[in-house]
Amino acid sequence: MAIALAVFGLGCLVVLAFAVGRFPVSPGDFAKVIWDWLSGGTSEVPATVQTVILNVRGPRILAAIVVGAALAGAGAAYQSLFRNPLVSPDILGVSSGAALGAVLGIFFSLDVVFIQGLAFIGGLAAVATAYFIASRMRGHDPILVLVLAGVVIGALLGAGVALIKYLADPYNQLPAITYWLLGSLAAATRADFLSVLPAAAIGIAVLWLLRWRISVLALGDDEAASVGVETGRIRVAVIAAATLMTAAVVSISGIIGWVGLLIPHFARLMVGPDFTRLFPVTALLGAAFMLSVDTVARTAGRIELPLGVLTAVIGTPLFLWLLATARRSWQ
Amino acid sequence: MKLEARNLGYGYRGHVVGRGANLGLSAGEVVCILGPNGGGKTTLFRTLLGLIPPIEGQVLIEGMDLHASPRATIARLVGYVPQAHLGYFPFSVQDVVLMGRTAHLSPFAVPSRRDRELAAAAIERVGLAHLVDAVYTRISGGERQLALIARALAQATPLLVMDEPTASLDFGNQVHVLETVAKLAGEGIGVLISTHDPDQTFQCADRVVLVHRGSVTDIGPPEEGLDATRLRELYGIEVQISTVEVAGRPRRVCIPAAVGKQSAIFSRE
Numbered sequence A: 001m002a003i004a005l006a007v008f009g010l011g012c013l014v015v016l017a018f019a020v021g022r023f024p025v026s027p028g029d030f031a032k033v034i035w036d037w038l039s040g041g042t043s044e045v046p047a048t049v050q051t052v053i054l055n056v057r058g059p060r061i062l063a064a065i066v067v068g069a070a071l072a073g074a075g076a077a078y079q080s081l082f083r084n085p086l087v088s089p090d091i092l093g094v095s096s097g098a099a100l101g102a103v104l105g106i107f108f109s110l111d112v113v114f115i116q117g118l119a120f121i122g123g124l125a126a127v128a129t130a131y132f133i134a135s136r137m138r139g140h141d142p143i144l145v146l147v148l149a150g151v152v153i154g155a156l157l158g159a160g161v162a163l164i165k166y167l168a169d170p171y172n173q174l175p176a177i178t179y180w181l182l183g184s185l186a187a188a189t190r191a192d193f194l195s196v197l198p199a200a201a202i203g204i205a206v207l208w209l210l211r212w213r214i215s216v217l218a219l220g221d222d223e224a225a226s227v228g229v230e231t232g233r234i235r236v237a238v239i240a241a242a243t244l245m246t247a248a249v250v251s252i253s254g255i256i257g258w259v260g261l262l263i264p265h266f267a268r269l270m271v272g273p274d275f276t277r278l279f280p281v282t283a284l285l286g287a288a289f290m291l292s293v294d295t296v297a298r299t300a301g302r303i304e305l306p307l308g309v310l311t312a313v314i315g316t317p318l319f320l321w322l323l324a325t326a327r328r329s330w331q
Numbered sequence B: 001m002k003l004e005a006r007n008l009g010y011g012y013r014g015h016v017v018g019r020g021a022n023l024g025l026s027a028g029e030v031v032c033i034l035g036p037n038g039g040g041k042t043t044l045f046r047t048l049l050g051l052i053p054p055i056e057g058q059v060l061i062e063g064m065d066l067h068a069s070p071r072a073t074i075a076r077l078v079g080y081v082p083q084a085h086l087g088y089f090p091f092s093v094q095d096v097v098l099m100g101r102t103a104h105l106s107p108f109a110v111p112s113r114r115d116r117e118l119a120a121a122a123i124e125r126v127g128l129a130h131l132v133d134a135v136y137t138r139i140s141g142g143e144r145q146l147a148l149i150a151r152a153l154a155q156a157t158p159l160l161v162m163d164e165p166t167a168s169l170d171f172g173n174q175v176h177v178l179e180t181v182a183k184l185a186g187e188g189i190g191v192l193i194s195t196h197d198p199d200q201t202f203q204c205a206d207r208v209v210l211v212h213r214g215s216v217t218d219i220g221p222p223e224e225g226l227d228a229t230r231l232r233e234l235y236g237i238e239v240q241i242s243t244v245e246v247a248g249r250p251r252r253v254c255i256p257a258a259v260g261k262q263s264a265i266f267s268r269e
Helices: A002-019 A027-039 A047-081 A094-107 A112-136 A142-167 A173-182 A190-209 A211-217 A221-226 A231-253 A259-271 A275-299 A307-325 B041-048 B071-077 B093-104 B113-125 B141-155 B171-186 B198-204 B228-235 B260-268
Strands: B002-012 B015-026 B030-034 B056-061 B078-081 B159-162 B190-195 B207-212 B215-220 B239-246 B249-256
Touching (some): A002 A027, A002 A275, A027 A047, A047 A190, A047 A211, A047 A231, A047 A259, A047 A275, A094 A112, A094 A173, A112 A142, A112 A190, A112 A231, A142 A173, A173 A307, A190 A211, A190 A231, A190 A275, A211 A221, A211 A275, A211 B093, A221 B071, A221 B078, A259 A275, A259 A307, A275 A307, B002 B190, B015 B041, B015 B190, B030 B171, B030 B198, B041 B190, B078 B141, B093 B113, B113 B141, B141 B159, B141 B171, B171 B198, B190 B198, B198 B249, B207 B228, B228 B239
Parallel strands (some): B030 B190, B030 B207, B078 B159, B159 B190
Antiparallel strands (some): B002 B056, B207 B215, B239 B249
16 A cells, blocks of 8 residues: 555656756656657657657656665665664765765766766775674674774775865866765766666665565564574675665765665654565655655756755754654654 | 583683583473573573574584574574563564564565464464554563564474563563463473573473573472572572462472561561
8 A cells, every 4th residue: 555655656756857847848748758769659749858858857867766766775774684773874884985986086087987886886895894894803793893883984984085075176076076975866867877777676676585584684683593584694685785776876876865864764654664565665755755856956946956965954854853753663 | 302402512702601511402391491690591592592603512403403504494493582672663563473484484485374374373372462463662571572472482393492581571471471381381392491480490390400600400300409409509598498289289489588578577576
């Protein structure tokens, strides 16, 4: 029921997102263009409208959906895994690692593809390092050590980002770096969308397949193991999948906070903590949220608003409201 | 069906808690573990369940090395009832009990209708049918403990390990849990249970095992092995063991000999 509702809501948002903007598109034109694109026929709709739908708004809308679903889905997985509702996808240093990778790419004036690749590798490397450090430290609570290692690695990588900003050329590179760090989908192309799709799809598929085990892991390691879960291996698989999807989408969108923290809370309020229901609802809500925010970002002002700023402005009051009224989400 | 510890040393890396433990649990018997706080009962249990590796010796289940077995295999043979805690997310009682079925599911599977029915039956068995949809984190400590027992029942294992299942319960629920334990043993399930109350060994135990200062001693049936000397060694207090008639049958009870109220009465006389 909640899933059907979320799918319907997302569908309406997509149509709305295509319609609004500097170049308005009527739902009729939208339907015609999509139909002609699917059937391969020539269209009587003006070429500019076709371009707007297929090459400008289409990729951006699809990118927003993938980014939102991946960030929120990864956030839900991390929260269940670490049994902590305040955990988000950047907890293990994914975002900082990706940021350092991308910033390095911009600093060395690399091609966009390489910048994305570096962001991706940086994110994965940060988590791998945190995991390696945590696995070397025996005799402590493994989850606590992992999270602390992630935070520390994140802080170190943040210093690296600051250093490169300091060294960067203030006229060309610094604006580009700042722009990336604030998050945006303005430059998302069809190729961008297609390049992150496989990694995001693999991550989502793994989390979906392991959905019941992830639910059980919320019991705590001892109890999950005592009912038959290979806790260590499942944790590695879930971290790898969630990191893969986070790093992939961050490489095209830049840093966008709050989605992975906030959306799982709302989903949990709607359908409870059982991951088999929580995950699909979280992913759909995340997609809808990201699409709404991105639509606002490109239509609200005369210039594009940075996504990271918008999600923070929307996210902070929402989260405080949650904190004050809806303790149900985690107690 | 048998769970067996052979010359088991248990503890954590760099910290040996106990050595030379020999211990067996067979189907249909209740083995009660007694020991003071901090005596290493929980560490022993975690080793017996395969959650931490033994320092030396072996834990065998049906003759197999427990620590070399996959988790799912162990979980189909031994169920675990931990001390009730609050949990982290607001799962329903039904969800928590359903998690006991995980041992019987392949890694990518979700519980089937049959699993749900078995979970519902387990909830019914511990008398929580009215709380199926209640939120686990918001029921009482005693109800949570019963829900965890239901989870172990849903797991449908021939052996159960229960870590102080009566610790957080009121008087009535303690008796209720002990009755459940006796009933399970009657149905052929082997139960290893730890407790703080030596009286409980007289109520349900076939054998008593003392865990104290790093040693594990099987003293046999409580009526034969558990006396005032043992209890003094274990808890450092004087205990008088008396026999009273309960429902027409003799039952032994442990009474602390030097409790303030009693001496107050004496001094008045």
